[in-house]
Amino acid sequence: MRRRLLAEPVAGPLRFVVFVMYAVPLLWIILTSLKSPADVIGSQSSFLFEPTFDAYVTALQNVGLYTAMQQSLVIATGTMVLVLAIAIPAGYGLARVDSRITTVVLGLLIVLQMMPQTANVIPLFQLFGQWGLLDTNLGLIIADSALLTPFAILLLRPFFRSVPTALEEAAAIDGSSVVRTFFSVVLPLARNGIATTGTLIFLLAWGEFLYAVNFFLTPINYPLSALLASQVSAFGINWPGLMALAVITSIPILILFLFTYRLLREGLTLGAVK
């Protein structure tokens, strides 16, 4: 007990510092979104002001915002579905077969996962131009999926590896085919890994903006993240409006986070190290 008291005077305040470092920026997004543009011109750090929902009202009156929300939802969901459809079987196959091919494929996946996105965007822009995929949601979903699939496979593989092979062998003795065993035995047991991966892919696709800004030829089709990116790098930023947009962009992430935090906390550590 005495040791506890002796140890806490250092750890307690330091923990508070960490809390402040991460809570204050979030608080400032919300505070600023509730100010009027005039409040921000006076002082950007004021605590006392008359809160107003003007920034939100203006944002929500803009028809373009609903298109952007819809685009974000379509692109993030589409990417999640496509990535999972490709990465789940691949993660399982690579977890079960140990051969030289597996080693080569895993090495390639690591290289692909590490590629700078700014290097991918150049040839994809050129190729999508030829293939007629520029300015389409399908093109963006394909590009996002190509970016995130290597990560998803590498994250899923350890989850499939932890499913005991004995269960599959038992199913095989009962006459179940490899494919049927996969669906009826392996998938249910790996559901946590699949949920974690799906959540992360959705989060990453929701925040992606480099492909969106370049592959959509007009801002009309931008998802929320691209809209935010194009507004923040413009001159003469309307900060309350921008922060309101940031809050609107973040709310779906908050909702998803509340449901999946436990999964993320466990799943992220597994995927990073293995």
Next chain:
Amino acid sequence: MRGGRTPGTARLSYESRKRRTQLLFVAPAVVFLAAFAVFPIIQLFRMSVSDVRVSNLGSDWQFVGLENVVRNLGQGAFGGVVVNTLLFVAIVTTIGLIGGLAVAILLAKSGRWSATILALLVFVWALPPVVNGSVWKFLLGTQGLINSVLLDLGLIDSAVPFLFDDRIALLSVAMVNAWVVIPFNALVFRASIISIPAEAFEAARVDGASRWQEIRFITIPAVRPTSLVLFVLTVVYGFRSFDFIYVMTFGGPGTATTTLPFLGYVQAFIRFDFGLGSATAVIAVLMVAVLAVIYSRSVRREEIG
């Protein structure tokens, strides 16, 4: 099929058939990634040795060999961009790892306060980078919160141009990148600290070890394998990073915050010189390939060890 007479070979052929089916599971991924990830990289290499502008983006590239690389090296800014990249990666990695470990040690003890802070950190990590970048651009502005606090405390006489000064801007953006990567590193470090047997700490306590000695002689040696993997991951994260640069400074002022991957993007999509941008991107890709080899080695060592 032919060997299916004796039980032994029948079992063998079942095994090999099973293996073949399981390998087929990988086929969709191989096809998809070959078309949309590997082929584009090959195309990038082709573009890097060609003269590609907007007018001839679709076809008719003229082969120019290494001219794009030579043009890059001839530009005065290129050397500076390489230095920026190294500095940026060094800051993100150092702060990201030390900060991550420190936060993990602080939050390793279970408790409501620790759990709340950990959840907050993971949430910040999960937010779109463009949201985090926007708020930091705001906080680091001349009239922003950071400057106001520093002025009120009397630590500075006039506002610090965090994002507008040649020398400070790179540090500012790198620090924000580190701020975002600390939650992830802390989470991974924390998992590795929690797995240290409680007996180790108890024994140290019996011997009268201080909290510092516990950290120095138990925690840090125990997380060494994890930190090797996280080191490479954080280096790669810092190297690839463009979102905060894009949002907060767009590479400026001048080229003060332009890193190698960002330079390639600017050359291709702002100056519309796709050949030159590709050549820069190829250099970045080759650097990543080296890092990937180091990473796979350290992961394999971790899995064996």
